[in-house]
Amino acid sequence: MDIAPGTLENAGPFACAWRRFKALHGKFISIVVDFARQAMKLGRDDPRRIIHSLKVGLAITVVSLFYYFDGLYGGFGVNAMWAVITVVVVFDFSVGATLGRGLNRAFATLFAGALGVGVHRLANYTGHKCEAILLGFFGFIVAAVVTFLRFIPKLKARYDYGLLIFILTFCLISVSGYRDDEVLEMARQRLFTILIGGATAVIICISICPVWAGDNLSNLVAGNLEKLASFLVGFEAEYFTNSGDGENKDSKSSLQGYRSVLNSKGTEESLANFAKWEPCRGWLRTFKYRHPWKQYLNIGALARQCAYRTDALHNLLNAGVLTPLEIRVKVQESCGKMSSESSNALKELATAIRAMSPPSTADSHIAKSKIAANNIKSLLKTGLWEDNDLLEIIPTATVASTFVDIVDCIEKIAQSVHELASLHVSFRSADVAVCPKQSQLIQNEIL
């Protein structure tokens, strides 16, 4: 939609302005269309986002009724607005986040309100001038100390919002108390309206298509394993057809999926923090302890370790320094076996995490891929290469040793998934029956 400068010079001022307007108009339209397309894609990708937006609208409308109905309004007066504020601020995408913020807000208001009322009473004994100084001093101390506490990592992870609300409530109560002597009544009303707002948010969040952070975490971890699995299969296909000139670079999407695994730590940790607030429900009831979330984080960390190795493989593929195809073909069978078995193991583990069933065949897949790794090692040892330049073999040797590394990683992941299953009451008996047999299988086949 840009205008060539030549045409502008020849046209009259009106025509010029009209063209400029048309160009701007076109640009505006294209921005709006782009924006709408992006928004529609977001909605299509995860329809829960649309439902969440409607839920927030509903919760605000429900809590607004306090204003519209005279009977309800009378009890709280202008303080009823805290219910609206609470709904807006507390309502989050997942139940865990909403519950966490709601509980943080409620308890922080309770404690800060009590402290504020106490300080107000204390300051009341002194004169009016002294009262202002004392209130200001306490406000300074509480704000400074609690702000510092927000830096402590453990408190920051779970109670950051609560600490913020603590400062807010304490300052509001102690400061407003200077003008308004009904400070106890004010604190009580604030607490009640916040409880009403928080309860509305939590009830609507849980009762209409709830999004559980725990489920999201479990799906994210399982999805990451699946991405690694599809990389391994894609890599094998690419490596044994690629002529090494870098032409096929970045061609397949299956080779790109693992990238999101590399930087998944932050998302996983925040989901685990939200999940800790969620009540025991459904499949979680079958756990011995309430929160196996740490185990999910362990599996996620191991998946990232695996992703670092796949990044090295991907880099090798794109660097264009490959062993000549005729040599690569000699290890194709073993490498293919290794990657397909590893990929099957990962898929099996992902399914096990999603379905909360023990990974029944993953160990045998891992054992088979270890056998394939040993085959490659003996291929390297038996001087298959003697006729060739040692330098040309090194890239393939690197691929093979990285694969062996990846198999090790996957074995650790499988151990972690077994540990997760062993925390899971209903599968404990099945798991104990399956585990030793399979670890014996590995020992027999490998050692």
Next chain:
Amino acid sequence: MDIAPGTLENAGPFACAWRRFKALHGKFISIVVDFARQAMKLGRDDPRRIIHSLKVGLAITVVSLFYYFDGLYGGFGVNAMWAVITVVVVFDFSVGATLGRGLNRAFATLFAGALGVGVHRLANYTGHKCEAILLGFFGFIVAAVVTFLRFIPKLKARYDYGLLIFILTFCLISVSGYRDDEVLEMARQRLFTILIGGATAVIICISICPVWAGDNLSNLVAGNLEKLASFLVGFEAEYFTNSGDGENKDSKSSLQGYRSVLNSKGTEESLANFAKWEPCRGWLRTFKYRHPWKQYLNIGALARQCAYRTDALHNLLNAGVLTPLEIRVKVQESCGKMSSESSNALKELATAIRAMSPPSTADSHIAKSKIAANNIKSLLKTGLWEDNDLLEIIPTATVASTFVDIVDCIEKIAQSVHELASLHVSFRSADVAVCPKQSQLIQNEIL
């Protein structure tokens, strides 16, 4: 502090209770001492945290003066509390975060207030009952639409807080308007008190020991390069002394530092988002364009790529499958050269980023490490190994090829730092003079 069950049975109930109390008391004391020690460490590690806490206390005390002085209070009445709320919510550790939140809050309040007053006027024309329905309907629509907009990644990164405040203000203004007809006056007062609170927060944040997110980002990226540099030196020392039995596992802290680089993406991105809000100042004035933050993110991404390779090296070191020491010693000189030159290049690049000076000698270090890489390649080619088992050589070959990879990564980082310097007006002339000479140097030495 646990009590042996035997002793409890033999003692009387009072002695037993006393012991329990002593045990609990001891446990409590140890928790408090632990907590205090952790807090002191946080303060010692970064004294800016203590200063920040005091600044927040000061800002809240200053804004509380509105309540204590009758003249100031008269103008705004109970709405003056919005100033306190704004300070508490807006004041953040870095200037960028504070400014971003302040501007988001101010503009969101302005626009939402205007829309709220407009909707209130519109609803006023209908009857009292119809008004409630209309207001509820508009509240629902605005809350749902704006909540959905918060999912759009670009808006979420910079305007998430503004969108939240938009919903909040719109709902408060349109809903309160139902009871209070002075809605325009209320919107005006809210806006003014928020401006006063925001201005107080921003002025105190900037004027007393300001923490700039831009500086933090630059330091973080430079620090990551330094961590990689110290890993390379530490790895070389470890690799050529380690007997391969895994005994020295995880012994040195220099070998652990790179781990924080692996997961630095989130922190870097949020710092860059904050930095975009910060005004042009000091050394930033010398930039051609105002925001070179994207370039820092590029360097950070390349540093992470390098960290994935170092993770592979670290894993190799701990796996216990090393080439026998007598073979490793043969490549020690070249590998040592490669790691020390790479490490020097990284340190030089880090210094360049910190001091905003062009990296004058980094390119020559990289050139030298490339020469060392070529030396290793020819060592491998000239059949230095003929007497040895091929399988035993592979780990060393893998280390060598990973090192070559790392040198490639560092070269890319150097290019990015040069690009950063070329965006920097005062160094552009110096940079142009230095760059071609050095790239020629590389060409002469390598090709």
